[in-house]
Amino acid sequence: MRVIKIGGNVVDSVERRASVLDAIATNGLPTVLVHGGGKLATELAERLNVPQTLVDGRRITDAETLRIVTMVYGGLVNKTLVAELQARGVNAIGLTGADGNLMLAHRRVHAERDYGFVGDVDAVNVALLTMLAEAGYTVVCAPLTHDGKGTLLNTNADTIAREIAVALSATTETELSYIFEHEGVLRDVNDASSAFVQLSRAQAQAYAANGVITAGMLPKLENAFAAAERGVRRVRITRWDALDGGTLIV
C-alpha cells in the first residue's frame, strides 16, 4: 500500500494537483491519498467573518470553524480530488474519519490551551481500508476525525497520514510520502537542489541543533520518524513532481 499526503500548497495549485493525481493514476499501487486544505478554509472563514487563531500552524477550532473545515475539507477539497481522480480512471472514494468509523479520535486535552474541536487519533479502521483497496477503490482521506459520540474533530493531515500508514503496516508493507513544495528536506533553504538524500533521527537532531534544519520542518520530520520507527517500510518527504524522490527517512 502507499499513503500519500498532500498539503494546501498542492491542493491549491491546479498544476501541482494534476501532477500528483496523474502519478497516482499511472502508478499501480493501492493508494490512500490524505489531503489538507488550509488556505481555502482560511479564505472561507474570512468571507464569513469568522476570526481564525493559528498556534504553531495549528488551527484553534471553535464550533463555527469546525463547520467551516467540515465544509471545506470534507466537502469541497475532498470531493474535488475524488472527481478529478475519477476523470483519470481512478475509482476514488472520499472519506472523513467519521465515515465507516475510519478514524476514531478524542478531543485534545492540553494543560495550557484549549484547541477546541481538535482530535488526536486513537484507532484506524484497517478492515475498511483493506476491503476498499481489494475491491479496487482508492481512498481520499480528509483531515477530519470523530469522537464516536456525534462530534467531528479537526485533525492534522500529516498526523492522519502517519496513523493510517502505521495501522496499514501491521498487515501490509506500506510506503508513506509527504508531498510538499521542496525537493526534500533542504540543507540550505535558498538552494532547491540541496535536499538530503536520506536522513536519520540522530542526523536531523544534530542539523536542527545547529540551525541547518529549520523549526518549521520539525513537526513533519517528527511524524516521518515516528512512522518509520512504528513499522512503515519507506517514508519520504518529497516534491509534488517526484513521488519516488526526495529525502528518504531512515
Add this chain to the structure above:
Amino acid sequence: MRVIKIGGNVVDSVERRASVLDAIATNGLPTVLVHGGGKLATELAERLNVPQTLVDGRRITDAETLRIVTMVYGGLVNKTLVAELQARGVNAIGLTGADGNLMLAHRRVHAERDYGFVGDVDAVNVALLTMLAEAGYTVVCAPLTHDGKGTLLNTNADTIAREIAVALSATTETELSYIFEHEGVLRDVNDASSAFVQLSRAQAQAYAANGVITAGMLPKLENAFAAAERGVRRVRITRWDALDGGTLIV
C-alpha cells in the same frame, strides 16, 4: 434493502433528524439514507452574497453555487448525519455520487433554460452499495453526482433516492420511503389526519385534476410512481416519526 430520503425540513430540525436516525439505528434493515439540505445551502449563499435562482423548487447551479452545495451537502450535512449515526452505533459511511463512482450523471440539457451544473443520473454503482451493505455499513448519500470527467453535479435528492432504489431492486427486494413533514399525501392540506392510506397513479391524476392534490406534491409523487413502476417493492410517502406509515404508493 431500504432507501430513506429526508429533505431539508428533517435535516434542519434536531428533533426530526434524531427521530429518523433513531429509527434507522433500531431497524435491522440495511439502509441507504439519501438527504437534501436546502436551507443550509441557501443560508451560506446569502452569507457569501451569491444570489440564488430557484425554478420550480430547483436550484440553478452556477460555478459558485456548485462550490456551495459541494461544501454544504457533501461536507456539512453529510458528515453531520454520519457522525450522528456513528453515535447511535450505526457504522455509517457518507458518499456523493463521485465517491466510488456511485452515481454517474450527465449535465442536464434543456431547450429553454440552462440549469448550470445540474446532473441527471445515468448509472448507479450497485456493486459498491451491495459490498458496503454486506460488510455492515449504512450509506449516507448526498445529492451530488459527477460526470466522470472531473465535474461534480447537483442532483435532486428525491431523484437520487428513486434511482438508487430502482437500481438495487434489480437484485434485492427494496423499499423506498420519502420522509417529509406530513403524515402522508393529504386529502386536505388543512387536516393533518387526512392522509391517503394508499394511492395509485390513476387516483393521483384524478385528485390532481380536481385540485385535491396540490401542484407542489406532483414531482415527489412522480418519483414515487416511477420507482414503484420500475420494480421497487414498496414505496411510501410519510412523516419523520412514522417510517412504516404514511401513504403507500400502489
